[in-house]
Amino acid sequence: MTMNNDETNTQTNTGEAIDQDKQKEAPQSLRAIIREQTTEDEMPLTKNITLRKILGGDILSADIIRKQIWLILIIVLFIVVYISNRYKCQQDLILIDNLTEQLKDAKYRALSSSSDLTQQTRESKVLEKLKASSDSTLHIATQPPYIINVPNTEQR
Template sequence: MAQPNRKKKKEKRFSLLYILGGGVLKEDFIVKHTKMIVLIVLLIFFFIGNRYTCMQKLKEIDLLQQQLQDVRFEALSISSTLTGHSRQSQIESLVEEQGLELESAKTPAYELHK
């Protein structure tokens, strides 16, 4: 007679109503290892949250690297324009356009030493 009870018990374990109804929580294995199961579930939630945070930080790093690259290119462009404007020939043409009565020095500058 012990055999029909075992078959009945195994059939209970595999039915959807038995699992959803909470009967599976009364099983000996679940009751004995409740603390370990709770710990594993908490660790899973922690790892999922940690992964989400890391993904957000990686997205922010990528965005900041792109902004840094754009700013570097802009600084290089401005530096190039400034270098072009500060050439002697460019300065002489600007002086002539503005009608200033300045001319470039004919002799080089002197260095004074102590």
């Protein structure tokens, strides 16, 4: 019976050792799983950046990108300001072109009106209009104008 006790003790000791090994392995694997999940893929950055990493978004989880996020946001803000400024300048240029065309049209109309007025106020046109209207008391002068000499009254 002593042998049986030794055998059972050996069996229980080996069984306990196996159970302890399993218990040690289970928490280690559980710890490893938790560590893998909590690191959020913070693997060291490899030197070869592929298109798949960029399009997949893996590059955005890198520490370098996270450290430079404010710089990236400022650059994006400047790009938006640049685009909006360019759009505003283009709108202003279109407005300036339209106003320039309107100014040219107004100058041409003013020049045309001035030309018509000058044409209508010429002496020959005025005389024709006077002849056409018979009720006018104005007539064309048949005699040249008289020169009237007025003596200077201050010298007296």
